[in-house]
Amino acid sequence: MSHFAYRDGMLHAEDVPLPQIAAAHGTPCFVYSRAALLSRFEEFRQALAGRDTLLCYAVKANSNLAILNLFARAGAGFDIVSGGELARVIAAGGDPARVVFSGVGKTKDEMHQALVAGIFCFNVESSAELERLDAIAGQAGKRASIALRVNPDVDAKTHPYISTGLRSNKFGVAYAEALDLYRRARVLPNVDIAGIACHIGSQLLDPAPAAEAAEKILALADRLAADGIVLRHLDLGGGIGIRYRDETPLPVAGYLAPVLEKLAGRKEKILFEPGRALVGNAGVLLTRIEHLKHGEEKNFAIVDAAMNDLMRPALYDAWHDILPVRQAAGATAEYEVVGPVCESGDFLGHARALAVAEGDLLSVMSAGAYGMAMSSNYNTRPRAAEVMVDGNQIHLVRERERIEQLFAGERVLP
Ligand SMILES: *Cc1c(COP(=O)(O)O)cnc(C)c1O
Numbered sequence: 001m002s003h004f005a006y007r008d009g010m011l012h013a014e015d016v017p018l019p020q021i022a023a024a025h026g027t028p029c030f031v032y033s034r035a036a037l038l039s040r041f042e043e044f045r046q047a048l049a050g051r052d053t054l055l056c057y058a059v060k061a062n063s064n065l066a067i068l069n070l071f072a073r074a075g076a077g078f079d080i081v082s083g084g085e086l087a088r089v090i091a092a093g094g095d096p097a098r099v100v101f102s103g104v105g106k107t108k109d110e111m112h113q114a115l116v117a118g119i120f121c122f123n124v125e126s127s128a129e130l131e132r133l134d135a136i137a138g139q140a141g142k143r144a145s146i147a148l149r150v151n152p153d154v155d156a157k158t159h160p161y162i163s164t165g166l167r168s169n170k171f172g173v174a175y176a177e178a179l180d181l182y183r184r185a186r187v188l189p190n191v192d193i194a195g196i197a198c199h200i201g202s203q204l205l206d207p208a209p210a211a212e213a214a215e216k217i218l219a220l221a222d223r224l225a226a227d228g229i230v231l232r233h234l235d236l237g238g239g240i241g242i243r244y245r246d247e248t249p250l251p252v253a254g255y256l257a258p259v260l261e262k263l264a265g266r267k268e269k270i271l272f273e274p275g276r277a278l279v280g281n282a283g284v285l286l287t288r289i290e291h292l293k294h295g296e297e298k299n300f301a302i303v304d305a306a307m308n309d310l311m312r313p314a315l316y317d318a319w320h321d322i323l324p325v326r327q328a329a330g331a332t333a334e335y336e337v338v339g340p341v342c343e344s345g346d347f348l349g350h351a352r353a354l355a356v357a358e359g360d361l362l363s364v365m366s367a368g369a370y371g372m373a374m375s376s377n378y379n380t381r382p383r384a385a386e387v388m389v390d391g392n393q394i395h396l397v398r399e400r401e402r403i404e405q406l407f408a409g410e411r412v413l414p
Contacts, residue, residue: 002281003282004033004284004363004365009326010325010326011324011325013033013284013389014389014392015389016389018031018361019361021286021387022361025387025400027288027305027384028287028288028305028309029286029384029387029400030284030285030286030368030371030372030385031285031388031389032064032066032067032386033389034388034389034390036283037278037279038074040252040281040282041071043251045074045075046253047253047256047260048260051260054077054120054270054271055272055274056272057076057079058078058273058275059078059085060080061275062283062369062371063085063373064397064398065088066388067388068088068089068092068093076094077094077099077271078098078099079238079275080101080102080103081102083109083113083114086099086114087113090117096119096120097120099114099117099119100122100123100147100273101114101119102123102125102149102199103123103125104125104126106122108132108136111132111133111136111137112139115137115140115144121147121194121197121233122144122147123148123149123235124149125148125173127173131188133146138189142190143190143191145192145194146191146194147194147195147197148178148182149173149199150173150196150197150216151171151173153174154209155209156201156202156239171199175216175220179227182224182229183227195231195232195235195271196220196224196231196235198213198217199236199273200239202275203239203276204241205250207257211259211262213236213237214262221234231268232268233269233270234270236271237272238275238276239276240252240274241277242276242369243281244280244318244320244321244365275369276369279368280368280369280370281365281368283367283368283369284366284367285309285310287304287348287361287363287364289301289357289358289359289360289361290340290358292357298336299333301335301337303348304340305364306338306341306379306381307341307345307347308376308377308381309375309383310348310371311370311375311376312370314343314346314347320349320364321365322348322354323365324355324356324362325360328355329355332355334352336349336351337349337354337362342379372384372386380407382401382403383400384400385398385399386398
């Protein structure tokens with residue numbers, strides 16, 4: 001069941017008609033469905049039932065505190081990529097002991113912060129990082145639990161910008177080097193080898209690459225065990241794809257089945273790090289048409305949301321469905337749906353057939369992941385408000401930024 005659906009010709013989020021949100025909180029506005037978020041989480045939980053697992057939500061997909069809090073209360077762990085994300089997880093009531101820290105460029109300060117917080121594991125991505133972490137842990141009088149993020153060199157068959165598991169990517173340590181690096185980790189005084197990690201890319205629809213990666217990770221875990229290095233957990237990353245347009249993603253259980261089959265009978269705890277799959281279809285970007293412009297070759301629907309609010313179309317040429325909030329019977333025209341930002345790449349959708357008028361509301365679908373989280377203030381545009389709907393209740397979960405906030409930290413020369 002979709003939590004964003006038409007009722008009597010009006011698009012709703014759960015039981016709330018979207019114009020009610022625009023009236024209360026303005027546009028552009030991200031709207032999330034609490035039920036959609038929780039039902040996705042539940043789908044993962046059920047797919048993993050009966051196994052020793054930790055589901056670590058990838059915070060970078062959408063780091064709003066209300067979303068983190070919802071998942072924390074549902075029992076989630078978190079996958080973070082910065083000290084800022086760790087601070088958010090803690091502020092939202094998340095348990096640091098369920099946090100894994102990924103990313104290729106962890107600073108000394110971030111390492112220290114995470115050690116003091118007592119995170120579950122550092123996913124280490126290079127030998128330089130391993131040595132630095134050992135030193136920082138020593139200074140802090142802590143032991144750092146680590147997994148090496150290994151690059152299994154499988155082709156995830158997704159967009160090159162979101163493919164991360166190939167040898168040519170900046171992520172992870174090479175498969176062939178992993179054994180040596182584990183041997184090095186074993187003799188470092190302030191490092192405790194806990195597991196192994198991989199993450200091969202994003203928006204994956206075919207489970208075969210993930211199963212192939214799992215197989216390679218298992219082979220390495222067994223090779224390590226033969227060397228006396230026994231791992232406590234296997235982290236298989238995130239990347240599970242969702243429907244944006246006409247994709248037909250498997251249900252979570254179906255996607256995970258080939259992976260879990262490879263893991264049958266293993267003693268290690270299993271971690272997954274889904275981001276998009278948990279939040280992507282649980283949010284929309286609500287925007288209002290400012291002007292309709294009929295050019296010589298194209299028609300433009302100029303809306304009050306822009307690439308600074310939702311960067312995915314400009315960055316990856318990504319498709320988002322764009323629906324009129326009120327279904328109209330009138331004739332449709334083909335529109336370029338664009339924002340007011342001074343870039344030709346500032347579009348939300350090309351050649352969309354819409355029956356719309358100035359002042360109408362549009363809903364940009366599947367905007368829950370990598371929407372607000374990637375937004376910026378380009379063109380000195382305050383970032384959008386965020387709202388979470390729960391049944392017929394509307395909760396403002398982030399205020400719209402105010403213009404004064406945008407330059408509050410700036411100074412002119414005396
Ligand atoms: C981005 C990322 C994820 C989440 O990816 P999704 O495609 O949103 O599921 C998980 N793990 C790591 C290490 C990541 O970088």
